[in-house]
Amino acid sequence: MKAYFGRRYRFSASHRLHSEALSEAENRATYGKCNNPHGHGHNYVVEVLAEGEVDAATGMVVNLATFDEVVRIRIIERFDHVNLNLDPIFTAEVPTTENLCREIFRLLTGTIEPANLAQVRVEETENNFFEYRGEQG
């Protein structure tokens, strides 16, 4: 039987929203205070949703310890207490939370065996969040 298992994680990071494709004035107009030159930070919440068959022997879609370890190594250690703009991923794209959400999905795709990655949600603040379900979602 197919079910879903989800887990919420936290990390804190800074970023600055600034596009090299835009002028200074356009950046200011587009991103407002998020374009301030020295950046700012958030306490991000990442909610990772896996889907798969419930294993008959364990009653689980995926082992929680395995799940935690994968996310810790691939996501938390990479993004916690860093400046996102300096991560190689974000030299080519602006570290908006939309892009961060999609990149986290890509970094976790295929890693939460035997489950499949169903969705990544990134909460930037308590009032805004972003979800990505892969290209087909």
Added chain:
Amino acid sequence: MIFLTRRATFSASHYYWNEAWSAVENERVFGRCANRNGHGHNYTLEVTVAGEPDPVTGFVVDLKWLKDVMERDVMAAYDHRHLNLEVPEFASTIPTSENIAIAVWQRLEPAVTAAGGAQLSRVRIYETPEIFAEYRGEA
């Protein structure tokens, strides 16, 4: 189509143990969850139904009715109980969050379907605020 969700909380104890395995294997796979004296959680249950609003009442379902069904069919059986020892479906099925989500679906689906109008869409169970499982009725 409108999706309507009702949330409820209950507290229960459980442990994880596969009778087909040795004690060593159970402890290796389930860790502290295999402690035979059990442990407990404050669970949060979210039940989502889907349907069109009734043209007269504007309701997909009456929330009070849904609350009462959840109380009668789930909370009365689960709240302040030891899931392994006191809830029939977990006598032979390990009460993981995944299996609780499936069991809650099976408990609620007949009443929601019989009422007509809305379909059960999703059951999500939070074991802690950080850990949850859900079931959407898929085979």
